[in-house]
Every structure is written in C-alpha cells, then in structure tokens.
Amino acid sequence: MAYFVLPGRGKRVYRLAIARRIVDSTARGARDRSAAGHARRRTRVLRRALRPPRRLQIGLGPWLRALPARLPDPALTAALSRLDPHVRVAYVLRNVEGMPRYAVRDQLIELRVRDPLPVIRAAEAVEVPVPRRADRFEPALLRPVRTRSVLPLAAAVVLTAALVGALLTTEREGAREASARGLSLAAAAPDAWTRGARSLDVWPARGDLAGDRAFTRRAADAWAAAPGGRRPDSGAAQLLYAGRLDGAPLAVMRSGGRLARYASGRVDVAAIGTDPSAPIALGGGRYLLAPWDARPETFAGRRLATSGGVTDPVRPGTGCGRGPLFHLGSRTVGDLGGARAAVLGHRAPDRRPGGRDRPAVLGRTARSFWKKLACAVPAASRPVSAAMAFDFWSGTLPHGGRHADWACTRFAYADGGAAAFATLLAVESRATGACDVQRPVSGTWWRAPSGRWYYLAAAGRGLVPHAEGVRRPVTRDRLLVAGGAPGTPVTPTAR
Template sequence: MAYFVLPGRGKRVHRLAIARRIVDGTARGTRDRSAAGRARRRTRVLRRALRPSRRLQIGLGPWLRALPAQLPDPALTTVLSRLAPHVRAAYVLGRIEGLPRYEIRDQLIELGVRAPWSAIRAAEAVQVPAPRGADRFGPETLRPVRNRSVLPLAAVVVLTGGLVAAVVATGGGGPREASAHSLRLVSAAPDAWTRGARTLDAWPARGDLAGDRAFTRRAAGAWSAATGDRRAARGTARLLYAGRLDGTPLAVMRSGGLLARYTPGRLDVAAAGTDPSAPIALGGGRYLLAPWDTGPETLTGRPLAVSGGVTAPARARTGCGRGPLFHLGSRTFGDLGGPRATALAYRLPEDRPDGTGRPARLGPRGRGIWDRLACAAADPAKPVSEATASGFWSGELPYGGTSAEWVCTRLTYAAGGTGAQAALLGGEVRPTGACDPGRPVSGTWWRAPSGRWYYLAAAGHGRVPHAAGLRRSTSWNGLLVGTGTPQAPVTLTAR
C-alpha cells in the first residue's frame, strides 16, 4: 500500500525501500492487532506515504540492501504517478485493499481530504495496463532489514506479485477477493448493476459458499492449474456463484470469454458468450439468473420459483433432455447443451424469414418445433447463445407421407461466429445440410411409405428450387419432387 501511494518520481528501488521504512516505522510500539488498531496504523502509513519526509531518504542503506532480487512491474506505478495524491490513495484503498466505498470515504476524511467522493470517482475511472509478470514477493524472498527496528510481516506480504495482478483487474465498488496462485477471484458489489451498465461484470457472487475463502481458493487454484485454452488469463476471474447444489459444492467463475464450473475433482471450461442476461446452468435443471431478472415463467405461463437468484429445477420435455425451458422477459430460453441457456426463437413460413432481429418469446407452435429440433441442434462442444428456427415450407409430404415442416436454423455461437443448418421435420428429424437464413433452400433424399426413394427440395418465399443430377422432377405442393439414383449427389439452386 505504501509503495503504490508514494509519489512515482525517482527510482523504484528507492521507492520500495522508503515504503518498507514507512511501514517499519509505524510498527514500533504497536501491539494492538484489532480492526481498530489496524485502521489507525493504516492511517499513519498513508499519511507518511502521501507526504513523505525527505529524512526518509537519509540512512536508507539497510532497506536498500534488503530489496528483493526482482522488483514490481513499473507499469502500474507509472500510471499512478500521474494521479493526484488523494486519488492515488483512493485507488489503492479500493483496488488493493478492497475496501467498500463508505470505508474509503471515511479513510480519506481521516486524511483530511475535503472532497472524498470526487477522489473516489476519479480513482474508479482509472485504467491500468496488465503487468508483464506475476512474480511473487513473499516473506521467503525478501531479506530482513538489519536495523534496530523490527520489520512487521505486513510490510512484506503487501508487496506480492499477486497483489499487483489483482490491482490491474479488480473493478470498483469494494469487491470481495480470494487469491489462489496466479489467479485471484473478485466479485461485483451486490448493487453494482443498479449503478452502471448491465453487463456480465455487474453480476455479484451468489450462493451460500461465496464467503467460504477456503473453497473459492480451491476453485481458483484448479482453474489456474488448467492447461491450454482451458486456462484462465493471468490476473483475476469473476466469481459468479459458490454454493451447494444437491449437497455438492459448486463454483462458477468467469475470465474474459471463458466460463468455468468447478466441483471437487472436476473443472469444466467453455465459452461464456457476451449476452449479459443469459442464465447460467448450475446443474439439476437449476439456472443462475442475472441480478436484474426476477420473474421467470414456465412454458405454460406460471411463475417459476427463484431463491437467491437460482431457479427451481426446469427441464426440457424431450427424450434427449434438450429444448425449451422457461420464459424470461420477452425471450424464451432453452437447453442446447452449453454452460448457459440459449435464447430460442421461431418464425413462421409466412413471416418471410430474413435471418435478422432478436428472438421473441416462443408460442405453442414454436415450442413444438423446438421440442423436436433441439435434440438435432444441440452440440455441447459448440455452445450456442441464440438460435432462431425459420420455417420456409410446410405441408404434406407426397406419396402418403406425413405432415412436415422445413426449417433453417440460425445459430449464434458463444465463442463467436454463426452457422445455419436446415432440417426436415416429418415423421423424424432429418438434417439436410447448411442453409442461408435469408434465402433458404434445401433438399434431401427421402423414402416414401411405399419404400421408393424420392428427392425432395424446398426454397424460401418467392423462390423456386432447381436440382441437377435427377432423372426427372416435378413440383408438388410447393416441393420439388424428383427421382433418380437414391443417395446420388444433387446440385441444388433456387431462383
């Protein structure tokens, strides 16, 4: 704390030595280890660091000789040196010490700051670069100061590389933190979403284990130890949930575009997506809602119970366990196998689908379509944030076939990018390849109840399918119906 509050001028070695000397000086005669005693000592450290006496540079040799082999990254102090002293103190109190805003205000008033809220707001607006490294500066790496005073442990522990990493990534609002190796968990204040943008960073940590530091450290340690593209970025991760689910401890964390679910002995990592409101799957049909979403409804329109931001079990009514789950606001969310619920939508053939627009709440027909389509569209390896099924043909299949509908489903992937797949929903769900949601056309070989094979094709509104590679073809009920060698390749176009 003293190191970062000190003015940024001069060499790092001198600033670090002076910081240790300040803390050493405040320790003399200090025996009170209560919260009030620590607060009084913090005030003394801040006063000396804000206005360091020149006498601190005299006889600095013992502290210079006790410096660690490696010094903290200068990137942060370079940014802090440009700030007014009281703004610098507010930054350190909030982002290093993790104090809530009201305690920062009280501390600044104790230091004689006349406009504490202005300093706090200025500190919260500061953006700092990521550190180049995360070397640790623990007691075992720092040599003791050979001086008549005794260097307290706090003076050493505060200068850790993990601290610097936390300073860079921690948001304002008094976050709670739990460190583990090179990864540090932080969480937004419970009311952060009411005071700013409704983003994923505004989700507070919920669950009955959110305050269990031992458990959250283990969760952070497991993610920090992950390898390859499953590993969290260095610095911090957001704790979104820590609680017991059916008796099993569960932690949900987010780092950048990754979402991690930790249970003892297991860590699952997947793309988090960018939707700020999509519920997070906890398991057992329960979902963690965004803090601003409080009124989910079942598919029949009845309220779905919520406790602590977690829904009562909601499960799809399909054989594969995927499909629509509940309504939330103007949207319907479903399970397509990813770590977060997918916003599902459906457009009728007469709606002239163009592949644009946001999903709207599913009606009875849309729910029926997704009850059948979800099992074919679900792919847990590629989480989907939004999925819109656009019907472009419906009717009776020829030669004694059942009623059917052809749909083109546009998928927005949580990791970025989109895709679209067509499917013919008849007696069975038959995937029929890629499609263009704006100008859909698709075809497939189909076996009639008589046992004969036919090639069927359909196109979107105002377009007619044409197939090359068939012996002959005709139009029937809006379909192209052709004959030829079963399963032979066919070149399909639409005009």
C-alpha cells in the same frame, strides 16, 4: 490446407504467409515419412490453423518475401470463411485434400469434435463458387523462406533456443508461483448492477458459500493450475456463484470470455459469450439468473421458483435433453448444450426472410416446433448463445407421406461466428445440410411409405427449388419431387 482452414480475416498475403509458417513450424516431425507420421503432422497443422496464435503475425517478413507470384482466388476463401471452423476443416479435407469420408471422420475426432458425422454432412452440403483458376501450389514453384546467409540464421536459431529455454524455465517457475499464490478472485458489489450499464461484470456473487474463503480459494487455485488451454484469460477472475447444489459444493467463476465450474476437485471451462443476461447453467437443471431479470415463468404460465437467483430444477421436455426451458421477460430460453441458456426464436412459414428478428416469447406452436427441432439439428460443437429457426416450408409429403416442416436454423455462437443448418421435420426427422437463412433451400433423399425412394427439395417463400442429376422433377407449392438413384449426391438451388 492450412491456408483454407485459417479464419477468413485479413489480407491474402498475410493468410498465406501465416499458413506456410504453420506448416514450417511442424517440420520437426517431417522426417517421418510413414502414413502415421504424415497424419500426426496434418493434425498439428489443422490445430494451429483452426486457432492461430497471435504470435504468428510477428516477424512474418521471411514468409512474406517467399510468397508465390500468384495468390489464390479470393472467392473460395471468402465462402469458406463464413462456415463453422470444424465444417471448414471437413470441407477442405473432403474437397481440397480428397480424403474419404471415414478418414475425415477420424481426423475430426483427433481434433476433439465429439460428433463428427453432422459436421461432415454440413460440409458436403456446402456450395462454394468454382475458383477461376486452380488453387493448389506445387512445392517446386514455392520460393525458399531463407533469403539470407545460413550463418546469421544458425546464430539466430542458437540464440532463440537459449531464449526459449530460459522462457520455459521462467514460465514453469511462474506457474508454480501462481499456483502457490492462487488466482486473484473478486466479486462485484451486491448493488453494482443497479448503477451504470448492465454487463457480466456487475453480476454479484451468490450462493451460501460465497463468503467461504477456504472453498473459493481452492476453486481459484484449481483454475490457475489448469492446463494452458483452460487457464483464465488473465490473472484475475470474478466469482459468480459458490454454494451447495444438491448437497455438493460448486463454484462458478468468470475471466473474460471464459466460464469455469469447480466441483469435486475438477474444473470445467467453456466459452461464455458477451450476453449480459443469459442464464448460466449450474447443473441439475438449475440456472443462475442475471440480478435484474424478472422471475422466470413455466410454459404453463406459472412462476418458476427461484432462491438467491437460482431456479428450481427445470429441464427440456424432450428425449434428447435439448430444447425450450422457460420464459424470461420478453424471451424464451432453451438448453442447446452450452454453459448458458440460449435465446430461442422462430419464424412462421408465411413470413418472408429478411429484416431483423427480435427476441420474443415463443407461443405454443413455436415451442412445439422447437421441441421437435432441438433433437433433430446437429449437436453444436461450440456453445450457442442464440438460435433462430425459420420454418421455410410446411406441407404434406407426396406419395402417401404425412405432414412435414422444413427449417433453416441459424446458430450464433458464444465465442463469435454463426452457422445455419437445414432440417426436415417429419415422421423420421433428419438434418439436410447447411442452408442460407435469406434464401433457404434444402434437399434430401426420402423413402415413401410405399418403399420407393424420391428426391425432395423445398425452398422458401418467393423461391422455386431446382435440382440437377435427378429424373422427372415436378415442382408444386415450392416442393420438388423427383426420381433417381438413392444416395446420389444432389445440390439443390433456389431461383
């Protein structure tokens, strides 16, 4: 399980050695043979496999020497590596571990996935190649990790325990000292962005409290004292904003790829990505713009008022609070729930997949499409930096149905990686699983106005949808319509 969940990079031998090392590291609670003990250990394994610390790559010799004679088929792990990490976890739990849906949902909640059901649906829609051989390993076939005398190992354990104790003491003292000193907080020169390359490093500090050292020091100290997983990437941070937002003081700081918002004595930390120009959400519908960006425009063609680089309140015109926000130069940005506005893109149904998609201002039709789509796609579990929606099928649904669109939306995440999801936009819009932007195809069970159920599948231009396990399929204009038992799992393909 740990092997399949680990990020898909590096050689198989190292992935498998790290996976076994992760499992070995959770052996302290292995004596608890109860179901609760097993569940706690599984959660620890999954957390470490999702974000493996770099230190696991050091001293791998014993685990490399204990590798089995036969390694897993690389086809499955290569396919899984392209998935969103939490979708990969759901796939492994459902298809490798054979866990029921409710148990997968509970496990994802333990891993702090806010909305697990869309993640499970995406995992269930994933198509991966069938391995040429079984990928399970029986414990009896695994070679022991300890290949040397127990005495040196025991001595090493005692020494390691002593060193760990000393390090923990030092770390606690260092943390107290850092908290007392506070985080080193700096700001770029007001005109730094006019010289050299444009990046987040040259954003100046803005806001009427940027010069209030007492307030910015409290903000920096609060971030330095945050729990380990939310601390700054280094001992220094960049002040981007300090001011009053709706009368309440707010500070926004950046360290590497992390952004921290300090307000009311609380620090919220999120991934920020590397886009040098994406607006930063301050809260209350206001956004901090890059210093070189032109004044934003509303969709009515009017200038969106700004003051000190901060926009007036603007919110998506949707019921779910996600969707297009405003035009910014040659781009349209929207709120998809992250710390920064995401660049939105759209392809019309008559465009073939392939080629590069460049940011462009969305027209009225594309904005209307995104307003419907933003509330229908699964809520992102990670901050999104860009989203491209490909409207790969558009037409009238059969048997009295109304006009509908089928979209494949690719999300690029701020912390790296990407994922694509299909969505049927109809009277009742729904997510229909993962999709391939280059060869889009997706299917779902659909209830006609007459009350009868049909299986629908659509494919992109130049492709024909196919589905196994349905009755009397008929395909016309790239839309497959078939009968069958509603809810039966069907995997559509495109030819």
